[in-house]
Amino acid sequence: MVGRVVLVGTPIGDPGDASPRVGELLAAADVIAAEDTRRLRRLLDRLGIETSARVLSYFDGNEAARAAELLELLRGGATVAVVSDAGMPSISDPGFRLVAAAVEEGIAVTAVPGPSAVLTALALSGLPTDRFCFEGFLPRKAGERSRRLAELAGEPRTAVFFEAPHRTEETLRAMSDQLGADRRAVVCRELTKTYEEVRRGTVAELADWAAAGVRGEVTLVVAGAPASRGDTGDAVAAVLALVSGGAKLKPAVAEVAAAQGLAKNELYAAVLAARSRQPEVTTKEPDGRA
Structure with missing residues (x-):
């Protein structure tokens, strides 16, 4: 008879966010693999939970080695609860290796959902x-x-x-x-x-x-990138056209960037580069003087 892995989501701040199932599972588990055993003890105390489970440390530094030990306990029929410092185990926290190994062997994996940062x-x-x-x-x-x-x-x-x-x-x-x-x-x-x-x-x-x-x-x-980004060359041309018509440079950049889904600072830099490449234009007075 094989056991099961239970990923237990714990509060990310306020202990009152723990669901009743968190207490029930931790009280009934055979083994609790905790990222920080001291924080687990504090959580149990604050929630008034008593457990006879064997508590093992399970953190980044020992995750690979500990996963093999926990897998052996699972083969023997143990219910192993995995608890991180806060939130859901395996999400930027220990747990993934054990879940992957359990799935590979056909051992049941379930979860007690909880708060998520x-x-x-x-x-x-x-x-x-x-x-x-x-x-x-x-x-x-x-x-x-x-x-x-x-x-x-x-x-x-x-x-x-x-x-x-x-x-x-x-x-x-x-x-x-x-x-x-x-x-x-x-x-x-x-x-x-x-x-x-x-x-x-x-x-x-x-x-x-x-x-x-x-x-x-x-x-x-x-925020994600704008859904559609305009062509930078066309955007530069649009800005220069507005400026030649009397608009100020920065407002013109802001207007075109918003319309075409471009970053203002990138478009501004592209406009300055384009202006620096433009040839200088000089006019001559009727007598030929520049």
């Missing part, structure tokens, strides 16, 4: 929710992070990221460089907790805000 931030963002993608944590190294963001520059779906508070500013700066300073974004901090904060603006504005320092758990939600 990804969905909570997305719902609060005010950005389109009909299509979205979750990118987890971006690479820590600047070059790798920039390359990843460059790959996402044309992604039309709203994107959700996790980020460490001390890297939030540099990540937003990188987004400004690769996605455009005017790309809309939201910083969600300490969701469901006492000091919950949701900041909205462009990535450039949010980077300036983050320069003062950010604390707590951070989730970033970033």
